Amino acid sequence: MRVALILLASLLAMPAAALDLSPTTLQLPVEGGRTELWLYNPGPGHWQGQVRVLAWEQQVDAERLRPTGQILASPIQLDLAPGIRQRVWLLPGRPEPVAGEQAYRIVLEPSRAGLPRYSLPLFRGQAAPQAQPRVQARLDADASQPLLRLNNAGPLHARLHDLVFVAEDGQRTLLLPGLAGYLLAGHERRWALPPRPNGYHGGRFQAHLQDGRQVELTAPDPAIAAGAPSGL
Incomplete structure (x- = not known):
């Protein structure tokens, strides 16, 4: 019994898994196409959660995220044991007119407290080759x-x-x-x-x-x- 309690305490004391993500900024073409996000769990803990895609809007003093069907993720549910590498596809959802560059956030939401949450930017749009921010x-x-x-x-x-x-x-x-x-x-x-x-x-x-x-x-x-x- 004592050995079991010591083992349980050591497991609870293990740090939460932190994923390696690549790339950290995603780009999706306007016409068709798809892009991929790679996740890697170096351990030592387990990472479980889901992928959410949210439209990203900015106000002067705030960031606003809202659900959207314009971008889809596959798979949605994630279950990464230590040492596991997982690919998530991001592709266009329902067809809607796209005017200019559109911004989204890919959110990896853990299923339990204590695991890290991730939020990555995804941009969809195609401007002139020499276009720049002003x-x-x-x-x-x-x-x-x-x-x-x-x-x-x-x-x-x-x-x-x-x-x-x-x-x-x-x-x-x-x-x-x-x-x-x-x-x-x-x-x-x-x-x-x-x-x-x-x-x-x-x-x-x-x-x-x-x-x-x-x-x-x-x-x-x-x-x-x-x-x-x-x-x-």
Whole structure:
């Protein structure tokens, strides 16, 4: 009995399985086609759950996910023992007109508490070969703390990495290291910024996009944040 209790305690103490996922960003053509997501469970625990496909919409201060039938996943139910590799197909569902790039989230929902939950972006759309995100930046003048408002007027999403502020004297400050977030095509979001002793007057913002390029986040007003209150 004592041995059984010790064995049970050791099993309960084992860490939850964490899946390896590839790729971490998915792309689906507009016309037909399918794409695949590979899952691998390196162990030591078991991972069970289901695949959910949700339409992804953005508001200025929120992300909205809702059920959709435009993208289907197969299989839906997952049962991965340690050392098991599983492929999940993602393919078009019911035919509906697609205007511009559409965004979705592939959610891997565990069946029990303690297992990790995953959410991966999937984009469906086909723009011109030279199409790029077009991101404009400005500070929110009515905010009680520094807020950077970004608008993507381009036909493709922007995945922003390593957001940098460049002051008038050329000094560079890394504001958001790593993945700052996604900005969907035709949408606007706000990012909270850390306070700076001299605020953000007279400078400019830069970030890396998904293709590795560092770009200027252009501002409609060349003197970005020139009209911001002194508290920013």
